[in-house]
Amino acid sequence: MSEIIRSLQRDLNDFGEDLHLIGSEKLADRHAGEHPGNFGAGAMAVPATPEAAAAVVRWCAANGVPVVPQGGRTGLVGGGISRPGELILSTARLDRIEAIDPLARTVTLGAGVTLQALQEAAAGFGLTPGIDLAARGSATIGGMIATNAGGILAFRNGVMRHQVLGIEAVMPDGSLFSDLTRVLKVSAGPDIKQLLIGSEGAYGFVTRAVLKLDSFNPMRATALVGVRDAASALALIAHFRALPALQLEGAELMWARYFRDSAGERRFDLDWLEDETAAVLLMEVSAASEAEARDALEAGLADLWERHGLTSGIVAASLDQARRFWALREESDFIYRLHPAAPSYDVSLPPGALDDYAAGLTARLKTVDPGFDAYVYGHVADGNLHISVIGKSANAAALKEPIEDAVYTGIAESGGSFSAEHGVGTEKRRAYLTYGNPARRAVAQAIKAAFDPENLFNPGKVPFRAD
């Protein structure tokens, strides 16, 4: 057992069951999540109350021990990795849904609640968190706040920042920052809690939150449509978004190579798909009934078929088939089975720039290595693309920078971002320093120096103070 755990047990034993302390032996029984380095510290504190969390942070501040916050450990960029001598602070036991107010459409909950647990609780009131993503089963609300998560509904409802009304957090000095406001409208001076959203633990450890909830309509229809490019997909999306009698619930574009390989891995029949299809759009709409949703989807597609050069399409005949459509998009782990350690990226651009970007990306990758290609897929209405570079040696250390440059070139200039929804973590450090916004970086550093002068909160991560 580490010295840190022993000392915490001695100094904070008053908290009893409210504070679990876990050494490296017991950590070995737990799942380290998406990154093997997550459990590097070999020491974890799991508070069941915000007060216990605050006591741990005060102890760390007094003893100069760095704190690494962890939620569901679903992060893809190493934002939760920890090193010996640090202490992991987990939200796992801050997992209570405290109250759902269906009239105000708000929920008050602990940071360790998973998205799926919240979705299920909200569904009991005909409501939804208004945000959804593939890692719903393990991603926690606290982690989603820390990375300003996006997902598949952002084009309509906004990102996590837009769902957060209130936050309680432990600040680096161990004080409890509490702004658990339960209303949407607050114009009462600087909104400090915004600093805690999307800052990946640099400024504080979120313990509780109040989120907005939205209407949920299960009356849906789902289609896969072959399109000639992102522009056609966006024209379809614009058409359906402007129809008052239905709601667009999902719009995910998969370029052909991704779609065909995903379908192949899942033995999904592609007889319906024209050979020359450049990309496939997954669209889901809701309406007053399933029949209306389906009719409106089919009628809309028929209207647009010729004008937008649609090549082929199928509408799901059952909920089960709709789930299979979604699995083609969401179950992306086949990438790493086919192409182990394929380097992956998550960028956003103004949607109108997507086709030029995708064409340029392929060309730039081929100048790095003529055998390179990319899987490209993502939340097209937001201009958010996920990219995995494939090809022999695509994961070679010497090619890391040239490939990054091929991926990130032109994004900042277009008004986009080198990281759309996955965060910066440790893996996108160079991208942050090379392609991130310099004005944001400079001010973020100054605030870090003011809030956390000893650099004890998630060191080695944004905003990357020298450490």
Place this chain on the structure above:
Amino acid sequence: MSEIIRSLQRDLNDFGEDLHLIGSEKLADRHAGEHPGNFGAGAMAVPATPEAAAAVVRWCAANGVPVVPQGGRTGLVGGGISRPGELILSTARLDRIEAIDPLARTVTLGAGVTLQALQEAAAGFGLTPGIDLAARGSATIGGMIATNAGGILAFRNGVMRHQVLGIEAVMPDGSLFSDLTRVLKVSAGPDIKQLLIGSEGAYGFVTRAVLKLDSFNPMRATALVGVRDAASALALIAHFRALPALQLEGAELMWARYFRDSAGERRFDLDWLEDETAAVLLMEVSAASEAEARDALEAGLADLWERHGLTSGIVAASLDQARRFWALREESDFIYRLHPAAPSYDVSLPPGALDDYAAGLTARLKTVDPGFDAYVYGHVADGNLHISVIGKSANAAALKEPIEDAVYTGIAESGGSFSAEHGVGTEKRRAYLTYGNPARRAVAQAIKAAFDPENLFNPGKVPFRAD
């Protein structure tokens, strides 16, 4: 002409037409806006470019001259008042709509563009800024960012913070902070521009912005419905929000005294209204056609009539009549004709708490003076109430604090805010210090000290450093 203007003319004459400098004589020809103290400084700089604005701020920093940002001067809480020795920095000439991207649904524009000018430009693409408020004709985007404006669509689309994608601003040291991102999804480290939203000029002067745009549907129907309380209004709203075939476009509640006096001032016929109606809900919905909107509105109201004890209602027969309905809610200046200098407030509470709060408010006011009453009206779906206290001596200085206490009691405890959308300015200083969130206040002060150590940006306003 003031010494400040003379010195600026001498030191910054290189900017020529890009920088207008206005002394007190010429200011006398302009409209000072909602607060007589706005022009107290007697000196105004009106840059036509962000670079000219930055040069003015650098000059002010070098010469120790405080800067007071002004937009449309529609603020109701004195956030733009200025004093001799200060310099007003106006967004009036940063008034260009630079680009609308209908595919991405974004607009890039100067901070001095009025909301109405943006609404009109967006309408050309079938789009809307997604935010609307009564002062649309003069309120500017920069001022709306500085106060995190709310308005009548916030219940659906969120507040100004949720519409802002990018910001360019001059910081207190005269540097230009530029984060004109044009995408919704950015998870790329701390989002510093959030500090500029809702901070009323404490941390910087917004020069340009990128905003989201949303679909606009003109096919509408509008009704006035007598309800027995806020809870019945909220039940109606919940019913209509859950209907997939229409969109709720407005939901404004006016308690009886406000509604009757407003109608009386506008000679609006009230024969249809039952005597005992506690409040009147203005509702607007949109659908696939005007007929469908009207049918759905009438059918929905008929369904709910008995269950929610609706007492009386009318549906607008024409667009002109719908505008008259809205004028009853939006043209609130009759309050000050009938009750000069009636003290006014703008609070938010979780919607479920509104009825208890409104009843308690009346009771608390009567303990201050048995002759006191209040006009209460506002954006009920957000729990945002506007309140004007009326009665002989309601504006007496000695009663200021007791009345404030009557208005603000219980709001923070309910999870609400003493200021919902008007901001703090100078008039809500005591409320901020007494009823504001202490954790927010403390951190806001620390950041102010770091960003603006000489306290030159909008001094005497939030976060109220000693000055």
